Amino acid sequence: MYDFAIIGLGAAGAQLALAMCEDPYFNNKQILILEKEETVTNDKRWSYWQKGDSKFDPLVTQQWHQGAFIGPTGSHQELKLAPYSYKSINSKDFFEYAYEKLNKQPSVTIIYDSVEQVIKDTHTHLLKGIHNEYKSRVCFDSRIDNPIPTQMEKSVMLWQHFKGWHIKCTKEVFHPDRFIMMDFSYRHTDTSFIYVLPYSKNEALIECTAFTSEVYKDDKQYESLIKKYLADLAVSDYEIVAVEKGKIPMSDYPFHKHTAGNYVKIGTAGSWVRPSTGYSFYYISKYVHRLIEAIKTDSLSQLHLLSKKTRWLDSIFLEVLDKENAKGPLIFEDMYTKNAIQQIFAFLDGETSIWEDMNIIMSFKKMPFLKGLMRYVLR
Numbered sequence: 001m002y003d004f005a006i007i008g009l010g011a012a013g014a015q016l017a018l019a020m021c022e023d024p025y026f027n028n029k030q031i032l033i034l035e036k037e038e039t040v041t042n043d044k045r046w047s048y049w050q051k052g053d054s055k056f057d058p059l060v061t062q063q064w065h066q067g068a069f070i071g072p073t074g075s076h077q078e079l080k081l082a083p084y085s086y087k088s089i090n091s092k093d094f095f096e097y098a099y100e101k102l103n104k105q106p107s108v109t110i111i112y113d114s115v116e117q118v119i120k121d122t123h124t125h126l127l128k129g130i131h132n133e134y135k136s137r138v139c140f141d142s143r144i145d146n147p148i149p150t151q152m153e154k155s156v157m158l159w160q161h162f163k164g165w166h167i168k169c170t171k172e173v174f175h176p177d178r179f180i181m182m183d184f185s186y187r188h189t190d191t192s193f194i195y196v197l198p199y200s201k202n203e204a205l206i207e208c209t210a211f212t213s214e215v216y217k218d219d220k221q222y223e224s225l226i227k228k229y230l231a232d233l234a235v236s237d238y239e240i241v242a243v244e245k246g247k248i249p250m251s252d253y254p255f256h257k258h259t260a261g262n263y264v265k266i267g268t269a270g271s272w273v274r275p276s277t278g279y280s281f282y283y284i285s286k287y288v289h290r291l292i293e294a295i296k297t298d299s300l301s302q303l304h305l306l307s308k309k310t311r312w313l314d315s316i317f318l319e320v321l322d323k324e325n326a327k328g329p330l331i332f333e334d335m336y337t338k339n340a341i342q343q344i345f346a347f348l349d350g351e352t353s354i355w356e357d358m359n360i361i362m363s364f365k366k367m368p369f370l371k372g373l374m375r376y377v378l379r
């Protein structure tokens, strides 16, 4: 019998396990980690904004203090981020670091098994894996319903989907000190844009991203915008050194609804991914901290990680993007050109007061949001 089981050693499971190992409270507790994949194949870059320092800073490969937003009408906003900065971590570095630390902990057992079912009893959880069965007092589970039954909950289901090329070119065309958050001068007729992480003057990740209900069926839809971006920089001689492709749910589906008492859904499965942005890495560290405190005070069952206000604002925003997707670029333009970037980050992090929220909301055109609110109320 284990004290704690973590299903899934992904971004959330690994951050939770690391935080447990760093806290003396867990020294004499037995922690089981069940992960279905023996090797980390999905190498991606996790980027996030953050104020000040964090314990993962030694893993940060790149950090920017400036950014830029380019709107669909040609508006250009320079973003001076202080006291925030935008940081990037390679998931492979993160997992190597996590595995090294966790493997050294006598209290941690990592087993490669795919958990098919969790049966809850009053005080224990029986975890049925393909190879074996396990028992644990507390269970943290990062599995998501597959497929996601959004219809049942009348939720909006969009995807943040993207394909990026990490390129090296001979010409020096990038500004290594400044990343591009969104460039809407490159878009299709939906909410799509170009995102650029420059690593040096002649090396960058150029990603075509879209927030839509369906992912693009043809990779050419991503690649055509990337190629146009490069052509406008007059870059023809380049090498693609890596490709990043993925999709992240942007949904107000209550993934966390199965959380109960000592059974806690974490990561995407716990609704820890901010639906309006698709970002999660920074939120995971926040939620993990609160989870640890709740374990230590034996108050897991009273823990409410998600703010109702933030979820409500996200739902209305998703309603707008879902039904009036072509208006997305103008909405982002209003947000980035009429508000300070520090306010935007705090708003997206759910760290603003209701008055600060109102200031941001007032900067949007009212009609799409009023219609979105109506649809949300009538769901």
Ligand SMILES: Cc1cc2nc3c(=O)[nH]c(=O)nc-3n(C[C@H](O)[C@H](O)[C@H](O)COP(=O)(O)OP(=O)(O)OC[C@H]3O[C@@H](n4cnc5c(N)ncnc54)[C@H](O)[C@@H]3O)c2cc1C
Pocket: 007, 008, 009, 010, 011, 012, 013, 034, 035, 036, 037, 044, 045, 046, 047, 048, 113, 114, 115, 116, 142, 143, 244, 245, 246, 247, 248, 266, 267, 268, 269, 273, 278, 279, 280, 281, 282
């Ligand atoms: C290409 C790409 C780029 C991204 N970039 C960013 C970014 O820049 N910034 C950001 O904040 N977010 C980014 N994300 C999103 C981020 O990776 C996710 O939000 C985050 O990984 C969610 O964490 P998680 O632990 O819930 O899921 P995951 O990290 O996917 O981990 C889930 C784990 O559970 C395991 N598992 C699943 N089922 C079982 C089972 N039955 N039994 C045992 N184990 C199981 C999986 O193998 C996996 O290891 C990106 C995503 C992708 C795909």
